[in-house]
Amino acid sequence: MKKVLAGLTLLFNVNAMSASWQITFPQPLETTSTIDEYPIQVLALALDQTGVKYQLKPSENLLSKAKALGRLQDNREINIVWGMTNTQREKDLLPIRIPIFKGLIGWRLLLIRQDMAERFKYIQELEHLVKLSPLQGRDWPDTKILQSNGFDVITERSQSALMRMLRNAQGDFFPRSIIEVWEELAKSKPQPAIQIQPTLGIRYPAAIYFFVNKNSVPLASLIEKGLEKAIKNGKFDALFIEHYKSYIDKAQIENRTFYTLKNTFLPEKTPLERKELWFDGSISAAALP
Known part of the structure; x- marks a missing residue:
């Protein structure tokens, strides 16, 4: 049995490397913010880490967040969405449990x-x-x-x-x-x-994840593998700091009173114990590129 599983894993890895992955993300209704540019760069970084061939493209139609989630669940038009997790979303879709904004969305x-x-x-x-x-x-x-x-x-x-x-x-x-x-x-x-x-x-503790359709296990595994590699080699943090250090500095967190709220909708499997995945209120000198 172990040999069979090992063979299947090897076959998946070979197929993943040779395939050209077509990944379509939702084109948002509103373009008032560049917040959606960062997840696309994170996704590209993750895929680059795996060495696969891929193409990222926006959907032909403009989609609200609710409509995008529905289309993804129905496996139509798009095959990835990023959004804040909650219990219902994790029931409907397959989450990749790495908070791509390091929890900063909850500040x-x-x-x-x-x-x-x-x-x-x-x-x-x-x-x-x-x-x-x-x-x-x-x-x-x-x-x-x-x-x-x-x-x-x-x-x-x-x-x-x-x-x-x-x-x-x-x-x-x-x-x-x-x-x-x-x-x-x-x-x-x-x-x-x-x-x-x-x-x-x-x-409040909050995580924005990449979500894929429940049946898209190979795609989820590929993205998760790439994200974990980027976290380990420091490229994930470098991209985060490149985008958000100036915003964090402008916020002057140290001079504010932040009232902490409970998030009872956070799913049990949220990786809160992995401290390296979360912004803690400061950026250490060691993390700077």
């Missing part, structure tokens, strides 16, 4: 209107913040996380609609991750002014 700064700045100065504990109403996407996993921590969340379908609601005082603040907030703020309309609240933030 949130607060977009507020300028006329709310004075009120935020009086927030001294989480209970004070919970009395205010955050804005979040209707089908975003973050929405349930905030609700389960006691927030009365106001939702809309798209990021642009949520920014408009914030400007129109239809919510009190819009939590955005460190990797998103700077570009979104730069592209927001100046009147009434929106700013990043300078002293506070929220954080």
Whole structure:
């Protein structure tokens, strides 16, 4: 039996190396942020580590996150998606359990209107913040996380609609991750002014994974193998730092109070014990390229 398994493994490796992998990812509805450029580079890095031939291309149709997840589950049009994990997504799809943003997606700064700045100065504990109403996407996993921590969340379908609601005082603040907030703020309309609240933030454990169809085990194994190799040789961290060190520096994490929220929707198999996979609030000198 062991010889048979070894033979099958060898056959898979040979076939994987000789095949040309066609990988189609969803083309997002909104292009207000370059956040989707980084996962494509991570995916290319992982595949490069394996030595296979591959082609990455966007879907022909523009897809919302919800529609992309549905298409992937049905094995139509696309064969990979990246998104925040939760228990249901891991039931519907096959996750590659390496957080490609090192959990930085769960470090949130607060977009507020300028006329709310004075009120935020009086927030001294989480209970004070919970009395205010955050804005979040209707089908975003973050929405349930905030609700389960006691927030009365106001939702809309798209990021642009949520920014408009914030400007129109239809919510009190819009939590955005460190990797998103700077570009979104730069592209927001100046009147009434929106700013990043300078002293506070929220954080919760959150992982964005690559997901593939349940039947795409060979593709998942290939990507996981490449990611693990890139983590081991330092290329994964180098790419992360290249993209996000400047954002982390701008956030001035050391000068903020971050209120920690519980994420009860995090699946049991989330690799929280692997400290090398998670951003811990600082970038060590040893990790710098």
